[in-house]
Amino acid sequence: MTGALKLVHSSDDRDTLRWRAVEKRDRASDGKFWSCVRTTGVYCLPSCAGRPHRKNVFFVDTRVEAEAAGFRPCKRCRPDRFIQGSLDERINGIDWKRVGETLDNNGWAKLGRLLSDEECASLISGYKDQDKYRSTVVMRRHGFGEGEYRYFNDCAPDLVSALRVGLYEHLVPQANEWMRALGKEHSYPASHLGYRRQCMKAGQMRPTPLILKYGPGDYNRLHQDLYGEEVFPIQIAILLSAPGKDFEGGEFVMTEQSPRRQSRAMVAPLEKGDAIAFAVNERPIKGAKGIYRAKMRHGVSEVLRGARYCLGVIFHDAA
Ligand SMILES: O=C(O)CCC(=O)C(=O)O
Ligand SMILES: [Fe+2]
Structure with a gap:
């Protein structure tokens, strides 16, 4: 006893x-x-x-x-900055309630540190491995800025697939809420597999997760990652390099355009391994006279020194 x-x-x-x-x-x-x-x-x-x-x-x-x-x-x-456990455990450990409120208020929210130094390093070193990617985009050629990026092919590293699948599930309620608030019929299935089927029906079948690489003088013009009719309204970016150490400058910037207003600029302070969630395009804002639409864009200011890598996780596929 x-x-x-x-x-x-x-x-x-x-x-x-x-x-x-x-x-x-x-x-x-x-x-x-x-x-x-x-x-x-x-x-x-x-x-x-x-x-x-x-x-x-x-x-x-x-x-x-x-x-x-x-x-x-x-x-x-x-x-x-402390991280532990499997990627799923880390994703589940995020304060999603706070993230949802911050997304509603600002159109973006930091998710905190999601990747270890080793995971960041392995994604960066994998950049040179062309077989992992379906295409390389030299930004100058398209007027997107300076620098380049590569889209993963369907055999993306497990880490990237796990991020896409795991993060999606937590963002779906918010995405569906935004659609309702914007008066759109559109809705998103609970699983990313289900959502990929929905993208496929819209003719969007090519995976969109990407790694972006910037050197001195490189930058990314304000843009929206739209690849067809089918759009998941929130996306994630994860900084893979250490500001102040690996690179200088290269800040993650966003603008928000509301009806009859000047644009609002926002800078998200990120450290290595940190993730940010932000609106891809439109988001609802509650005003005194009801709900209005704000349009967001994102980009990166000029990298002044060193190399800056970023992992982009976009949930809709591309046509
Ligand atoms: O390099 C960045 O931080 C921005 C990346 C970006 O445009 C994206 O993830 O869609
Ligand atoms: Fe982007």
Whole structure:
């Protein structure tokens, strides 16, 4: 009997163990829980070098809880940069409620860090491997800017397919909501496989995930990634290079054009491995007199130094 009882830890016991891990700066505990420090308003990894007082600290199981309670990521241990688990686990761990609200308010939302340094490196090194791609686009030739990009063929790396399939499922409710708000009949199936069938019916069968590569002086003019009638209204980009280290300049920029207004410009600060979700074309905005349509465009400012790579995940296929 006593043996069985011993297995049941009270939350006090659990917190004692957690505090011990914090005291030891135990790396093995990173990602298992997060410490919120009331006095500073930040949350940390157990291995953080900071030395808070026990009385000022409480623990939460997820980052989403820490952020929801109003805590900011610690600048020292960068709990927001910590990644673990399978890609699906990372995708499921995103605070999709916040992403949805931010997409509604701004037309774009950061998803946080999604890819590890190793994953970024493998996508970058795969760029030279022509067999993986169905085509290479030299941007100058089309007046798109300077730089080039390659569309993956149907045998894209597992990582890219998993991103497309996994992210799609979380964006569908928002996409369907936007269609309703815009008064469009269009709707999107729950799975990306189902959606690819819908694209196929519209004659859009060529995969659109791509890698873009920019060197010094390169840039990407403001544009929309439309490839036919069938459009999924939200897309994702993931920065694969480190700003300030691998390259300088090259900011991800967006503009929003609302009826009878000047364009609004927005810059998304991204770090290596970070993902951003943004409106492909139109999105609904709730105004005082009802819902109106805003048009978004995105692009990249000039890269001043180094090399910048980005993975683009567009959900509709191309004609
Ligand atoms: O390089 C970038 O950050 C922009 C990429 C882009 O245009 C896209 O992913 O559609
Ligand atoms: Fe694009």
